[in-house]
Amino acid sequence: MIIRYGGGNHGIAEYLENGRKAEREYTRDELDHRFIIDGDLATTNKIIESIEDKGQERYLHITLSFAENEISEETLKNVTSDFRKMLMNAYHTDEYSFYAEAHLPKIKNIVDNKTGELVERKPHIHIVIPRTNLVTGNSLNPPGDLTNLKTQTQLDSVQEYLNNKYNLISPKDSVRVSDENYANVLSRVKGDLYRERNNEVKKEIFSRVTNENINSMDAFKNLLMQYGDVKIRNEGKTNQYFAVRLKDDKKYTNFKNPLFSSSFIEKRELPLVKPTPAQINNNVSTWLDKTSHEIKHIYSKSSKTREHYKALSEPEKKSFLKNRIDDYDKRYKLNTKNSERTQGRSCGNKFSIESTSRFSRTKTRVGVPRLPQRGLVYGIHGRGKPPESIRILQDNEQRNLANRMENRSHSDSAMRRNADRRFSERGIKNIGISTPLHEALFQKLNNDAERNELSTMAEIRKEIDPERFLSATAREFNVVPGEHAISKAKDGSPRFAVGNRNLNASDFLTKYINLSWSDAKSFLLKTYGEQLSEKTFEPVATIRKLSYEESRERFSSFKKTDISL
Known part of the structure; x- marks a missing residue:
């Protein structure tokens, strides 16, 4: 996983929702499944628009890009949570707005307009942070000066810490300069x-x-x-x-x-040499205990303050920085319990790459109106009983959202897509409802629909022609058929290789291509209907695995051939 830091002036919410760029022919919902991880896109966008526009950078746009083809939703959430706590270490949670969503590719490959080559698309996370402190009204820039070598080294170590913790592929193994x-x-x-x-x-x-x-x-x-x-x-x-x-x-x-x-x-x-665990430990500790606070309380201040701080000895710097942090918290009446990292203010604890206790922080978000995560989990998954007020709010939210989603699905089903664009949950996750609450409810409704229709789709999953199926996925989603070897399950239904897994047709669409069940069902019905009507399809190069019986039969045939020779 590689972390890239950028920013912009306007348009990020529309980009995340719609995704259409001048050089692309696909919309966001055609390209990706949007998985909302944290925050509220509408609120974040309003905060960005509230910043006076002088042509400056009004928000940070950070991407976490993965080399893996598949990343679990739990890992996506955990990586985002840990990154937020480290990046925003010097800030209280009510000082900033934070929004994160993952894009899980539906269209697996896309043509690069500059080179004409087919480029594989991977999962990635978009993080948006408005560049304003919600408490002081001043500019906010947690990463600081990204041209500073010290900052680069420490933030690289944050990246490698996350890669090590979650067993993710690091960009520091070997990098093609032409890339x-x-x-x-x-x-x-x-x-x-x-x-x-x-x-x-x-x-x-x-x-x-x-x-x-x-x-x-x-x-x-x-x-x-x-x-x-x-x-x-x-x-x-x-x-x-x-x-x-x-x-x-x-x-x-x-x-x-x-x-x-x-x-x-x-x-x-x-040959980018990975830092050792000890180096990562030291660099991340320095970021958490010192640099992140210097960026907030020293480097963004007057030249007089910076020069005074620079002239101090290390013990004097530690004391000076602590006093400025304490004065700041007292001046703005900030509760240290709401900080991302309360221990950092003492600047005296060691960071351990094996330990995650340092990240056991409060998840309260003050100033961003959304439902608490605990209530969300209880209400949807039934893992306990939340307070009555939260349950009532959730029930109302769910009923209203369910009605809106149902009405939208009815209206969408009546609309014809452009040629070869029939499969996307269009409009379900617009800016107004891009929140973790709506994400969880969307997942619940999607899973319920899939369970209710499994019996009716069993015949299609078993009888669908695997080559026709892969040909259709290649046409609609730029899947490369040769990367997904075909095999048969015990019941005779085709299986398609994805990494070390062999998925049936339904799972291939929902778990690999990241379609909603509604879109997957439409795709299967259309493809199977064409099969029954014997409609011709474009042949594609596929790989077919032999079953155990077929392997034995072929081996026996080889033996007989040897004997005859």
């Missing part, structure tokens, strides 16, 4: 290079490596020899590198930068 998604990584490494000793010569050598297409270590060594005497440090070890005694220089200059590694020279890949 535009990681162009910022190359920029950072170049920035490090330009700050090194003899940087002008190193810049010249790097330019020659790329311009002269030097792609072997022998050729690179010959290039370095043009600049002086060359030696190899740590020869034979994984961390070996060249050093050059440049002309008119008494000392050797080390070429340790990743841009001079064998990985980059030979394959144009940056």
